[in-house]
Amino acid sequence: MATPTTPLLKDELDIVIPTIRNLDFLEMWRPFFQPYHLIIVQDGDPTKVIKVPEGFDYELYNRNDVNRILGPKASCISFKDSACRCFGYMVSKKKYIYTIDDDCFVAKDPSGKDINALEQHIKNLLSPSTPFFFNTLYDPYREGADFVRGYPFSLREGAPTAVSHGLWLNIPDYDAPTQLVKPRERNNRYVDAVLTIPKGTLFPMCGMNLAFDRELIGPAMYFGLMGDGQPIGRYDDMWAGWCTKVITDHLSLGIKTGLPYIWHSKASNPFVNLKKEYNGIFWQEELIPFFQSVTLSKEATTVQKCYLELAKQVRAKLGKVDGYFNKLADAMVTWIEAWDELNPPKGAITTTNGPALKSK
Amino acid sequence: MATPTTPLLKDELDIVIPTIRNLDFLEMWRPFFQPYHLIIVQDGDPTKVIKVPEGFDYELYNRNDVNRILGPKASCISFKDSACRCFGYMVSKKKYIYTIDDDCFVAKDPSGKDINALEQHIKNLLSPSTPFFFNTLYDPYREGADFVRGYPFSLREGAPTAVSHGLWLNIPDYDAPTQLVKPRERNNRYVDAVLTIPKGTLFPMCGMNLAFDRELIGPAMYFGLMGDGQPIGRYDDMWAGWCTKVITDHLSLGIKTGLPYIWHSKASNPFVNLKKEYNGIFWQEELIPFFQSVTLSKEATTVQKCYLELAKQVRAKLGKVDGYFNKLADAMVTWIEAWDELNPPKGAITTTNGPALKSK
Numbered sequence: 001m002a003t004p005t006t007p008l009l010k011d012e013l014d015i016v017i018p019t020i021r022n023l024d025f026l027e028m029w030r031p032f033f034q035p036y037h038l039i040i041v042q043d044g045d046p047t048k049v050i051k052v053p054e055g056f057d058y059e060l061y062n063r064n065d066v067n068r069i070l071g072p073k074a075s076c077i078s079f080k081d082s083a084c085r086c087f088g089y090m091v092s093k094k095k096y097i098y099t100i101d102d103d104c105f106v107a108k109d110p111s112g113k114d115i116n117a118l119e120q121h122i123k124n125l126l127s128p129s130t131p132f133f134f135n136t137l138y139d140p141y142r143e144g145a146d147f148v149r150g151y152p153f154s155l156r157e158g159a160p161t162a163v164s165h166g167l168w169l170n171i172p173d174y175d176a177p178t179q180l181v182k183p184r185e186r187n188n189r190y191v192d193a194v195l196t197i198p199k200g201t202l203f204p205m206c207g208m209n210l211a212f213d214r215e216l217i218g219p220a221m222y223f224g225l226m227g228d229g230q231p232i233g234r235y236d237d238m239w240a241g242w243c244t245k246v247i248t249d250h251l252s253l254g255i256k257t258g259l260p261y262i263w264h265s266k267a268s269n270p271f272v273n274l275k276k277e278y279n280g281i282f283w284q285e286e287l288i289p290f291f292q293s294v295t296l297s298k299e300a301t302t303v304q305k306c307y308l309e310l311a312k313q314v315r316a317k318l319g320k321v322d323g324y325f326n327k328l329a330d331a332m333v334t335w336i337e338a339w340d341e342l343n344p345p346k347g348a349i350t351t352t353n354g355p356a357l358k359s360k
Numbered sequence: 361m362a363t364p365t366t367p368l369l370k371d372e373l374d375i376v377i378p379t380i381r382n383l384d385f386l387e388m389w390r391p392f393f394q395p396y397h398l399i400i401v402q403d404g405d406p407t408k409v410i411k412v413p414e415g416f417d418y419e420l421y422n423r424n425d426v427n428r429i430l431g432p433k434a435s436c437i438s439f440k441d442s443a444c445r446c447f448g449y450m451v452s453k454k455k456y457i458y459t460i461d462d463d464c465f466v467a468k469d470p471s472g473k474d475i476n477a478l479e480q481h482i483k484n485l486l487s488p489s490t491p492f493f494f495n496t497l498y499d500p501y502r503e504g505a506d507f508v509r510g511y512p513f514s515l516r517e518g519a520p521t522a523v524s525h526g527l528w529l530n531i532p533d534y535d536a537p538t539q540l541v542k543p544r545e546r547n548n549r550y551v552d553a554v555l556t557i558p559k560g561t562l563f564p565m566c567g568m569n570l571a572f573d574r575e576l577i578g579p580a581m582y583f584g585l586m587g588d589g590q591p592i593g594r595y596d597d598m599w600a601g602w603c604t605k606v607i608t609d610h611l612s613l614g615i616k617t618g619l620p621y622i623w624h625s626k627a628s629n630p631f632v633n634l635k636k637e638y639n640g641i642f643w644q645e646e647l648i649p650f651f652q653s654v655t656l657s658k659e660a661t662t663v664q665k666c667y668l669e670l671a672k673q674v675r676a677k678l679g680k681v682d683g684y685f686n687k688l689a690d691a692m693v694t695w696i697e698a699w700d701e702l703n704p705p706k707g708a709i710t711t712t713n714g715p716a717l718k719s720k
Contacts, residue, residue: 110470133648134563136525136617137532137547144549146542149535150564150598152648153641165496172497175509182506187497189504193551201558203494204510238510257496281513288493288512 007035008122013096015118016088020044022051025102030055032106032116036098039088041066044080061087073341076334081227083236085207086335089214089221090342096125097218098211100262107169107263110190120260121164121211124194128158129254131199139194139256162217162253163244166209167191168264173206175234175281176274179267194258199249202291205241209262212244216253218343219303220244222335225328226276232283232324233276242291247306250296279322286321290314304336311336367395368482373456375478376448380404382411385462390415392466392476396458399448401426404440421447433701436694441587443596445567446695449574449581450702456485457578458571460622467529467623470550480620481524481571484554488518489614491559499554499616522577522613523604526569527551528624533566535594535641536634539627554618559609562651565601569622572604576613578703579663580604582695585688586636592643592684593636602651607666610656639682646681650674664696671696 015033017023018041026033030053038058042050046062066087067074077087082101089097098118107115127141132155140147140156147156172187197203212221220243223236248255294313300306311332318325375393377383378401386393390413398418402410406422426447427434437447442461449457458478467475487501493515500507500516507516532547557563572581580603583596608615654673660666671692678685 134557134561134617136527136563136566138551144545144547146532146534146538146545148564149533149538149566149594150601150644151535152644153537154645155648167496172506173509174506175511177513178506178509185504185506187504189552191498191551191553192549193553195555197494198558198561200560201494203496204508206496206509234509241510257494284510284512285514288515 008119008126009096010035012094013037013098013118013122014039014088014092014094016041016085016092016097016099017102018043018082018085018088018099019050019102020048021102023053023102024051025105026053026056028106031114032118036118037094039092041084041088043082043084059091061091069342070338073334073338076222076225076331076338078223078226078230078236079228081230081233081236082207083223083226086221086223086240089218090339092214093343095213095215096122096211097214097221099207100210101208101264103265104168104208104262105265107261110192115260115262117166117209117260117262118211120194121166124164124256124259125161125211125213127161129161129196129256130155130158131196131249131252131254132159134198135195138258139196142194159252159254160213160216161256162213162248163205163255164211165203165205165255165257166211166260166262167258168206168208169261171264171267173204173208173264176270176277177281179270179273183267183270190261191258194256197245197255197257202242202245202288203255203257205237205244205255207237207240208264209260210237217244217248217303219307219336219339220247222307222332225324225331230324231322232279234273235277235280235284238280238284242287243307243310246291246294246296246310247303250300250306251303279324283321286318290317304340307336308333368479368486369456370395372454373397373458373478373482374399374448374452374454376401376445376452376457376459377462378403378442378445378448378459379410379462380408381462383413383462384411385465386413386416388466391474392478396478397454399452401444401448403442403444419451421451429702430698433694433698436582436585436691436698438583438586438590438596439588441590441593441596442567443583443586446581446583446600449578450699452574453703455573455575456482456571457574457581459567460570461568461624463625464528464568464622465625467621470552475620475622477526477569477620477622478571480554481526484524484616484619485521485571485573487521489521489556489616490515490518491556491609491612491614492519494558495555498618499556502554519612519614520573520576521616522573522608523565523615524571525563525565525615525617526571526620526622527618528566528568529621531624531627533564533568533624536630536637537641539630539633543627543630550621551618554616557605557615557617562602562605562648563615563617565597565604565615567597567600568624569620570597577604577608577663579667579696579699580607582667582692585684585691590684591682592639594633595637595640595644598640598644602647603667603670606651606654606656606670607663610660610666611663639684643681646678650677664700667696668693
């Protein structure tokens with residue numbers, strides 16, 4: 001595999017970072033991230049100036065930029081919530097996205113070596129997934145591994161990998177109740193595995209350390225309506241994950257989880273989190289059966305078509321759980337409209353509202 | 361957790377070992393196995409004397425014993441194939457079974473410590489599984505782990521664990537074609553994880569290092585018709601695994617895979633293996649879709665009822681693949697009859713054909 005001095009997919013990948021503060025955390029990532037282009041989505045007060053360390057190639061969008069570029073469709077992008085990051089997915093023109101939180105640092109592997117998280121994500125995305133049958137030695141495409149006895153030969157080509165979900169050492173991604181009950185728990189276990197989430201199985205997708213193939217699955221990576229003016233927070237990545245999983249299953253694409261680890265430095269405030277989460281904790285009990293039973297039609301042959309079908313069913317089935325889901329269904333449709341406007345089918349001629357103001 | 365000096369489930373677990381040779385391999389396992397009762401199923405020539413190291417508590421059954429105890433129903437137990445091990449599951453009276461091959465030795469963890477495989481299996485079996493939703497930090501019941509954000513609270517009780525599937529360092533469990541292509545491949549990767557195979561997902565269950573709850577799932581652990589007089593070998597554990605997975609899914613039980621590792625010392629001959637496997641390699645392409653789509657009725661509320669329904673469907677759907685599957689369906693029914701004869705419902709009075717001759 002390539003080393004950091006010959007970066008993989010240099011011109012095909014954007015790193016998307018949502019933030020409200022100066023990006024000092026990038027210093028530690030410099031050896032790994034500097035060759036790539038960054039898309040910074042500034043949340044909160046747009047007049048605040050975010051400092052980015054010298055030498056990084058980036059464009060930065062604040063709320064004024066979002067409003068200007070999307071016009072009335074900006075309503076689908078959350079404000080005062082890291083869910084705003086999905087705006088970065090939309091304005092990217094690259095094939096791959098890696099998104100990371102600004103409180104995530106470089107972790108070390110058991111030998112003490114710095115983990116190049118991005119390189120591992122790229123390896124995950126460039127090798128197939130195995131969603132149709134479980135391989136007990138984990139990722140069969142990894143060096144030193146293969147399909148075990150009893151794995152059907154017709155399934156060994158695998159499926160294209162759409163998503164690579166990385167994990168976290170130190171502070172685990174717990175909900176507020178678990179944070180409250182286990183304030184001292186740290187994740188010290190380095191599990192040296194990458195595996196495919198099987199078809200038909202839902203999982204909690206965390207947006208902290210996540211990569212995906214924008215061309216394969218981008219329009220499903222909508223992080224919903226969270227934060228300012230919304231009755232819920234901290235379910236943005238979960239929502240995206242459930243929608244994405246249902247759609248990748250339908251389109252026979254794969255999602256991997258496991259390596260790489262990042263070092264998650266600081267637990268967020270559990271009291272604040274509980275306030276954001278409590279509606280989600282109730283609603284989730286309805287959402288999971290919904291996503292477990294939802295089916296998409298044979299006509300849904302693109303991610304966009306799948307997503308619009310899903311929006312329709314969200315309105316029909318979840319609208320009665322809470323009026324919020326009608327708003328969310330509207331926003332899902334708006335998101336796809338905005339996506340298609342910024343990402344016209346190849347060959348089509350369109351105009352946009354121009355580039356970001358603060359592009360470097 | 362308990363240490364080897366205070367063995368867990370001492371009176372509730374039997375270790376089942378199929379063999380054709382002296383059991384010298386037990387010397388290495390002595391610190392971990394000696395407190396437990398062994399059931400040795402001698403394969404091949406019944407006149408051969410199998411030596412068992414001093415100090416082990418065991419009973420030994422050879423083919424003559426199988427024939428005597430089961431009478432005409434002995435036809436369901438394979439001969440000249442390690443599939444014969446399932447006879448040991450049937451004659452056990454314990455709640456738990458651990459089965460291990462006689463070419464498997466004690467592995468070391470990354471710190472260099474001997475792995476007590478049995479202790480880890482017991483931990484796996486005594487803690488719940490999570491078949492309904494994937495937890496990205498693996499087994500949430502393990503020390504230092506929990507359910508991550510987004511895991512529905514109503515699912516955190518988990519499901520009873522029926523099976524614990526352990527893995528192998530050194531020689532991986534590859535099929536003959538992979539053995540031929542990668543003769544030098546060794547598994548050196550210690551993956552420090554236990555995870556639940558999600559509901560609806562099939563996996564290749566290897567019988568080399570396997571534990572299960574006999575009361576929960578025993579009658580599904582039939583290793584089929586292999587070896588002498590049969591057109592197939594090396595699919596015994598796979599068959600048991602697919603049947604077991606379909607039934608555990610139906611009965612809302614869980615199957616875990618991952619830790620513990622054993623050290624698999626020697627690869628079997630790939631040319632011999634290919635001869636045993638080649639029919640399986642073809643048939644498997646029909647078997648997997650069969651097991652992926654099979655459904656059991658609401659009336660199938662016990663493992664036995666599930667298994668008999670499955671046998672019926674094997675005959676109806678796989679009989680046309682090859683006549684072998686009609687024989688196998690018959691044997692599946694015979695197996696359940698024999699199981700129920702040796703394991704009458706609690707409270708019922710029955711007679712058996714007496715104990716094994718070579719009981720110690």
